[in-house]
Amino acid sequence: MGKIVAVHSYKGGTGKTLLSMNLAATFAKQGKIVCLFDLDFRAPSLAMLLEVEKTEHYVNDYLNGTCEVDKVLVDMSETFHAKGKLYVGFANPATEAIRDMSAKDRKWEMRALGRLLALRTSLLNDKSIDYLILDTSPGLQYSSINAIVTADLVLVATTFDRSDVDGTRRMLRELYDLFEKKTELVLNKVMDVSTKPAKEELRSRVKDTYQVPLLGLIPCFCDVLKAGGTTVFASEKPDHPFARILDEIANEINGMP
Amino acid sequence: MSATEIIGKKPLQILERIKENLEKLNEKMEVMIELQKHDTKSVMQPLTETPLDVMTLLSMPDHLRKTAITVCRLGRATADEIAQQTHRARAVESAYLNQLVIMGHLKKQRDGRKAYFYVERESQGGQ
Numbered sequence: 001m002g003k004i005v006a007v008h009s010y011k012g013g014t015g016k017t018l019l020s021m022n023l024a025a026t027f028a029k030q031g032k033i034v035c036l037f038d039l040d041f042r043a044p045s046l047a048m049l050l051e052v053e054k055t056e057h058y059v060n061d062y063l064n065g066t067c068e069v070d071k072v073l074v075d076m077s078e079t080f081h082a083k084g085k086l087y088v089g090f091a092n093p094a095t096e097a098i099r100d101m102s103a104k105d106r107k108w109e110m111r112a113l114g115r116l117l118a119l120r121t122s123l124l125n126d127k128s129i130d131y132l133i134l135d136t137s138p139g140l141q142y143s144s145i146n147a148i149v150t151a152d153l154v155l156v157a158t159t160f161d162r163s164d165v166d167g168t169r170r171m172l173r174e175l176y177d178l179f180e181k182k183t184e185l186v187l188n189k190v191m192d193v194s195t196k197p198a199k200e201e202l203r204s205r206v207k208d209t210y211q212v213p214l215l216g217l218i219p220c221f222c223d224v225l226k227a228g229g230t231t232v233f234a235s236e237k238p239d240h241p242f243a244r245i246l247d248e249i250a251n252e253i254n255g256m257p
Numbered sequence: 258m259s260a261t262e263i264i265g266k267k268p269l270q271i272l273e274r275i276k277e278n279l280e281k282l283n284e285k286m287e288v289m290i291e292l293q294k295h296d297t298k299s300v301m302q303p304l305t306e307t308p309l310d311v312m313t314l315l316s317m318p319d320h321l322r323k324t325a326i327t328v329c330r331l332g333r334a335t336a337d338e339i340a341q342q343t344h345r346a347r348a349v350e351s352a353y354l355n356q357l358v359i360m361g362h363l364k365k366q367r368d369g370r371k372a373y374f375y376v377e378r379e380s381q382g383g384q
Contacts, residue, residue, distance in 0.1 A: 110310040114378045117330055145311040149326065178315060178322065 006151035010167035028082035044091035
């Protein structure tokens with residue numbers, strides 16, 4: 001049985017999309033069948049980053065109930081040099097679509113939750129998908145909380161920025177805990193973890209601050225930032241230290257019950 | 258000779274009806290007990306259909322949230338099926354489920370002797 005992983009954060013710019021895309025690429029590299037969904041309907045980014053100008057159906061359409069999920073899946077296995085399979089579900093980047101998704105009411109959101117929950121059967125069971133990765137929008141948005149409720153595991157991308165630390169701590173207590181979610185942290189853009197003691201010190205500081213397991217520590221790589229998200233290091237530069245860290249994170253997740 | 262054969266078909270049907278009625282009565286009593294245990298006023302307020310969206314789930318007391326999320330996941334389930342998932346007693350789940358029906362979050366449908374609980378999604382509007 002596959003797993004649904006939601007990638008979330010309190011603030012924007014913590015590296016959710018970078019992490020989602022590279023994690024999906026890593027699993028696909030390992031031979032897994034992976035689906036990556038962009039659920040950031042207010043600021044869709046996967047279509048731009050993967051240079052997909054237009055697709056026939058978007059995740060928006062699936063959630064609106066106007067198409068089935070298989071119409072949404074775009075096979076991008078070749079782009080990601082996948083040993084397995086990698087399908088992407090894009091959020092519609094058109095301004096009109098963003099406006100439409102921002103104006104949804106509570107009843108629509110309730111139905112959207114039902115449609116996301118149904119993916120466990122339609123993708124994980126019927127299509128034998130190993131991982132469904134949900135890239136969410138930051139903070140307490142309907143689409144993000146729907147994704148969190150649907151997920152088996154929530155990866156929280158965070159930095160040591162003060163406002164992000166406080167907000168993330170609050171979310172851990174007042175959001176993930178309330179839904180009894182298995183939550184793991186990925187600390188991104190970390191400075192100076194070149195030595196083992198520095199790494200250990202940081203790990204213990206994260207543990208004291210958040211009281212949840214730390215799944216990964218990602219240093220600030222200048223070449224990753226310079227690429228502006230357009231290079232998928234996990235598939236294009238598999239020997240890069242960033243890709244190596246992603247391998248470790250993916251293996252940890254593979255080993256989870 | 259089996260018990261069914263001794264008492265005949267009609268008395269058995271009567272006994273089943275009595276059992277069904279007792280179960281219904283028991284469910285109603287469980288709801289009343291639950292309403293007394295928790296904040297009755299806040300629980301009783303919305304008697305009309307109220308969407309079970311994630312913000313509503315977040316604002317619920319912990320004991321009801323667990324039951325409500327399990328119904329969302331299963332789609333349509335009996336108190337027994339919910340209890341298997343939450344590892345709580347069937348009677349407890351039955352009380353919580355009926356409470357969620359009273360609050361307007363769930364629908365209840367009887368199918369023979371079984372009562373099914375579900376979230377009404379398709380018949381509601383929403384844009």
